[in-house]
Amino acid sequence: MNWYTPVTMEELAAALAQGGESSRVIAGGTDYTIHLRQGKANPGALIYPGRIPALREIMLTEDSLRIGAMATMAELSLALAAVPEFAAIADAAGGVGSPQIRSKATLVGNLCNASPAGDMLPIAKLYDMVLEVLDGNGRLTDVSVSDFFLGPGKTALQPGQAVTAVRANRTAVTGWVSAFHKIGFRSYVSIARIGMGVLLHIDAAGVISDARLTLGAVANVPIRVYAAERLMQGKPLDRAMLEKVTAVVSRTVHDNCRPANRLYKTEAARGLCADVFAQLEKRMS
Amino acid sequence: MIVSFYVNDRLVQLETPPERRLLDLLREDLHLTGVKEGCGEGECGACTVLLNGEPIHACLTLAIQLEGCHITTIEGLSAPGELDILQNAFAEELAIQCGFCTTGMILSAKALLLKQPDPDETMIREALSGNICRCSGYVQIVKAVKRAARELREAAV
Numbered sequence: 001m002n003w004y005t006p007v008t009m010e011e012l013a014a015a016l017a018q019g020g021e022s023s024r025v026i027a028g029g030t031d032y033t034i035h036l037r038q039g040k041a042n043p044g045a046l047i048y049p050g051r052i053p054a055l056r057e058i059m060l061t062e063d064s065l066r067i068g069a070m071a072t073m074a075e076l077s078l079a080l081a082a083v084p085e086f087a088a089i090a091d092a093a094g095g096v097g098s099p100q101i102r103s104k105a106t107l108v109g110n111l112c113n114a115s116p117a118g119d120m121l122p123i124a125k126l127y128d129m130v131l132e133v134l135d136g137n138g139r140l141t142d143v144s145v146s147d148f149f150l151g152p153g154k155t156a157l158q159p160g161q162a163v164t165a166v167r168a169n170r171t172a173v174t175g176w177v178s179a180f181h182k183i184g185f186r187s188y189v190s191i192a193r194i195g196m197g198v199l200l201h202i203d204a205a206g207v208i209s210d211a212r213l214t215l216g217a218v219a220n221v222p223i224r225v226y227a228a229e230r231l232m233q234g235k236p237l238d239r240a241m242l243e244k245v246t247a248v249v250s251r252t253v254h255d256n257c258r259p260a261n262r263l264y265k266t267e268a269a270r271g272l273c274a275d276v277f278a279q280l281e282k283r284m285s
Numbered sequence: 286m287i288v289s290f291y292v293n294d295r296l297v298q299l300e301t302p303p304e305r306r307l308l309d310l311l312r313e314d315l316h317l318t319g320v321k322e323g324c325g326e327g328e329c330g331a332c333t334v335l336l337n338g339e340p341i342h343a344c345l346t347l348a349i350q351l352e353g354c355h356i357t358t359i360e361g362l363s364a365p366g367e368l369d370i371l372q373n374a375f376a377e378e379l380a381i382q383c384g385f386c387t388t389g390m391i392l393s394a395k396a397l398l399l400k401q402p403d404p405d406e407t408m409i410r411e412a413l414s415g416n417i418c419r420c421s422g423y424v425q426i427v428k429a430v431k432r433a434a435r436e437l438r439e440a441a442v
């Protein structure tokens with residue numbers, strides 16, 4: 001098997017150009033190694049960009065957040081826990097797998113793997129992230145998260161391309177609070193049965209002026225629940241509002257999930273709403 | 286490919302296919318058999334080693350990812366014939382039955398104590414949440430980590 005361990009972006013582009021159609025880029029490798037050993041993957045070449053310093057960066061400026069493809073879940077959960085508008089990213093990253101997984105797995109790797117149960121899919125959707133895609137000619141193209149996920153394990157990424165970073169617009173969410181929570185089979189080391197991210201902007205009078213809500217592990221791709229968002233706008237964060245939002249979220253889960261999971265997930269979504277909003281209230285106080 | 290990395294502070298250079306696992310490099314090429322293969326898919330934690338001080342699965346780490354990295358295995362915690370404070374605490378607290386999970390357990394605990402010298406029970410349980418033990422029920426293991434933390438703090442005074 002051919003292999004490339006580029007140390008600059010130029011070398012990465014060259015590796016993408018030379019690697020051929022069946023080359024594969026790996027980040028943490030925590031999913032890919034399993035696929036490889038199960039014989040589900042048979043790459044002609046492996047490309048590991050972990051030695052490119054720029055890809056390890058998490059850059060938070062006044063108007064944007066940029067997460068390099070090799071920044072790990074452990075690093076993200078540390079870096080963003082105290083930033084209210086991005087705390088949902090820390091929640092999700094800190095809940096992925098086990099400490100061993102979080103030391104290597106990356107947000108971008110999770111997105112490119114595109115498992116419907118991936119915790120970072122609803123997160124990317126929540127922040128309307130933009131993916132920076134590099135090709136073999138060294139050209140960087142922006143791809144919106146709404147165009148990226150095509151189905152289970154399928155993305156808009158073409159052979160010979162690699163995602164080098166994702167960006168979130170910080171200006172759009174400055175002053176907002178956020179939270180992410182998931183339901184799994186157990187409290188640690190679990191794969192999401194449903195994941196939910198919420199972003200709220202609450203004005204000085206305690207009224208929600210804007211809201212975003214996304215769900216993962218429900219449909220094949222992450223979904224944004226616009227009906228729930230509209231419900232929240234202009235209302236205080238109280239029990240009556242929460243009940244209405246919970247009903248909409250639960251119905252959305254019912255309508256979008258596979259029939260085999262419907263009974264459980266429709267009900268579980270209610271508890272998940274309670275958990276996410278309890279976390280948001282804690283963050284606001 | 287030829288990959289150069291550090292194992293227990295010694296530089297090693299190995300010729301290997303890029304998709305070979307760190308687990309196999311350690312056990313087969315370097316004869317460091319303290320690292321165990323349990324599930325081989327990142328669920329059980331028996332193959333835990335430290336990469337630059339962070340816990341990782343040796344079964345999910347490929348040779349292509351290792352250039353320049355520092356790996357610590359259970360063999361690197363103490364000189365041959367001696368026990369590190371953590372190893373001793375696991376023995377004293379009877380935190381071992383079959384022993385298969387122990388080396389991974391101790392390395393996850395080591396990673397915790399490198400960052401947090403005085404962890405409470407929640408922190409210990411979270412740090413060990415990726416290591417599964419079928420024998421002990423974890424109570425003695427948590428006690429052993431607490432004991433090691435205390436002894437390390439006392440030794441530092």
